[in-house]
Amino acid sequence: MFFTAAVSPSDSALRQALNAGIDLDELCVLAEHEKAVSIVWRHLSRVGGELGTDRHQRLRQSAMVSAMHMLRYQTLLRDTIDLLAAEDIDVLLLKGAGLAFTAYPLFTDRPMGDLDLLIRSPNGFRAWTLLQTAGWFASDVEIESKRFSNHHHFPRLAIGNGVYQVEIHDRVLPDEHPFRFTVDEFWARALNVEANGRSFRVPHPMHQLWHACVHFAWSHQMQWGSWRTFRDAAWIIEKSGIDWKEFIAFARKTLATTCCFWTLRLARRLAGAQVPDSTLDCLRPPYSRWMVDQLERHFLASVLPSVNSCPSAGLTQRLWEIAVMPRWSGHGRARPWHVSDRWRRGGPDGESNRPSNASLTARIRKAKAGAAYLVRASRLAVPMDPLGQTFAEAE
Amino acid sequence: MSSSNPRHAISPASMVAASSDQVSASLGNETVLLSMESAMYYGIDSVGSRIWELLQEPIRVSQIRDVITSEYDVDAERCEADVIAFLQRLLASGLIEVRGDF
Numbered sequence: 001m002f003f004t005a006a007v008s009p010s011d012s013a014l015r016q017a018l019n020a021g022i023d024l025d026e027l028c029v030l031a032e033h034e035k036a037v038s039i040v041w042r043h044l045s046r047v048g049g050e051l052g053t054d055r056h057q058r059l060r061q062s063a064m065v066s067a068m069h070m071l072r073y074q075t076l077l078r079d080t081i082d083l084l085a086a087e088d089i090d091v092l093l094l095k096g097a098g099l100a101f102t103a104y105p106l107f108t109d110r111p112m113g114d115l116d117l118l119i120r121s122p123n124g125f126r127a128w129t130l131l132q133t134a135g136w137f138a139s140d141v142e143i144e145s146k147r148f149s150n151h152h153h154f155p156r157l158a159i160g161n162g163v164y165q166v167e168i169h170d171r172v173l174p175d176e177h178p179f180r181f182t183v184d185e186f187w188a189r190a191l192n193v194e195a196n197g198r199s200f201r202v203p204h205p206m207h208q209l210w211h212a213c214v215h216f217a218w219s220h221q222m223q224w225g226s227w228r229t230f231r232d233a234a235w236i237i238e239k240s241g242i243d244w245k246e247f248i249a250f251a252r253k254t255l256a257t258t259c260c261f262w263t264l265r266l267a268r269r270l271a272g273a274q275v276p277d278s279t280l281d282c283l284r285p286p287y288s289r290w291m292v293d294q295l296e297r298h299f300l301a302s303v304l305p306s307v308n309s310c311p312s313a314g315l316t317q318r319l320w321e322i323a324v325m326p327r328w329s330g331h332g333r334a335r336p337w338h339v340s341d342r343w344r345r346g347g348p349d350g351e352s353n354r355p356s357n358a359s360l361t362a363r364i365r366k367a368k369a370g371a372a373y374l375v376r377a378s379r380l381a382v383p384m385d386p387l388g389q390t391f392a393e394a395e
Numbered sequence: 396m397s398s399s400n401p402r403h404a405i406s407p408a409s410m411v412a413a414s415s416d417q418v419s420a421s422l423g424n425e426t427v428l429l430s431m432e433s434a435m436y437y438g439i440d441s442v443g444s445r446i447w448e449l450l451q452e453p454i455r456v457s458q459i460r461d462v463i464t465s466e467y468d469v470d471a472e473r474c475e476a477d478v479i480a481f482l483q484r485l486l487a488s489g490l491i492e493v494r495g496d497f
Contacts, residue, residue: 038420038422042421042423043423045422045423045424046423063422064422064425064438067422067427068420068429068436070420071418071420071427071429071436074418075418075429075434078431106419106420106421107418108418108419108421196415196418197415
């Protein structure tokens with residue numbers, strides 16, 4: 001799956017993986033889960049991967065739908081930008097919407113589930129209201145939900161049958177985040193890009209990479225959106241030629257070194273992102289190589305939904321804290337699970353994050369499952385390099 | 396001066412290019428197009444995708460014919476007729492513009 005996240009995956013490595021007897025149904029499920037179908041399909045078509053007729057048809061159809069979805073997003077974005085520009089509302093395209101124009105050859109090369117638009121603070125509500133005059137709507141559930149009161153975006157808007165969604169942000173991260181930066185820094189270094197006969201504003205590539213790292217490692221706790229994040233990192237680095245000295249300085253200033261380390265290390269491992277050893281050396285938490293390797297194996301086991309993932313939300317959080325070192329990083333008591341919507345809904349597998357009322361037997365069973373998981377993760381084989389090259393291990 | 400008039404006759408000397416009023420996505424050997432004017436989706440096969448790739452920059456129809464005959468096993472006369480028929484359909488759907496005859 002992650003081979004398809006690389007900028008130029010090795011065809012022979014892809015064929016080797018396909019011929020190694022991987023579960024193709026599982027691959028299709030993962031591709032759909034990660035909204036990666038059109039990209040996975042493109043790579044499999046290129047190397048002539050034999051999928052079987054039914055699977056071939058299903059994946060092709062799904063890829064077509066995904067491509068149509070992206071084309072529709074491209075036109076919706078154009079119309080939305082026109083609408084806001086007519087009211088003199090500045091927009092900065094965050095995450096996928098911005099990356100689609102800057103890091104990737106085509107807008108449709110970057111699948112996304114919604115459009116994220118950053119609006120300067122006084123205009124956020126005006127923009128949110130204005131969009132509703134153009135057919136966008138917010139569901140009652142979204143509006144009434146109090147969890148948006150301190151959230152970094154207004155209640156999500158949808159259009160048509162609700163498939164297409166937009167989020168109007170007035171901040172980049174939720175209020176409770178521990179990172180020392182201001183949204184003005186994003187605005188100050190924003191770039192203009194020309195596309196579809198229009199000018200769009202996007203964050204500077206360094207901010208895009210930093211945001212991808214922090215969003216994945218902190219907001220998503222290295223649990224969700226891995227394929228897109230690693231692919232984004234690989235493409236930003238390839239396309240923009242990051243000034244690593246500047247990136248490291250910004251990561252340090254913003255207290256984001258460990259978040260950047262883990263995202264970039266995993267992106268290099270799984271998607272072949274061209275992150276220099278010296279950069280990882282500067283960002284890494286003060287652990288031994290053995291410890292970093294063990295934590296990496298845990299994250300490798302968790303980046304996609306699988307039977308090998310960590311069975312306990314509590315253990316997942318403890319391992320995240322060990323890896324990210326929030327206190328050492330200067331994050332104080334701020335933790336992503338205090339603000340994350342998903343965790344409030346009960347974690348990735350529906351497991352509650354609240355203290356358990358389970359019986360002693362159930363707790364012992366859970367502790368045993370956790371211990372078994374740690375042993376299993378420590379023995380996990382590190383995956384093949386998608387580019388067919390070998391990186392020196394950062395010591 | 397460009398024209399998206401579907402009745403515009405396309406000849407080997409015509410200069411053609413993808414219209415700015417469409418968006419497209421590559422899917423390996425196939426391409427999906429969305430006309431922003433009509434909100435219609437179109438799918439094109441591998442040879443069509445190759446032509447579409449060439450149309451991303453203004454190009455003469457005879458040049459398209461030459462590229463296709465060099466890459467596929469087809470004679471020039473048949474290729475030219477097929478290319479023109481294909482371009483005529485793209486023009487009728489508002490997906491390309493004719494930028495004059497040269």
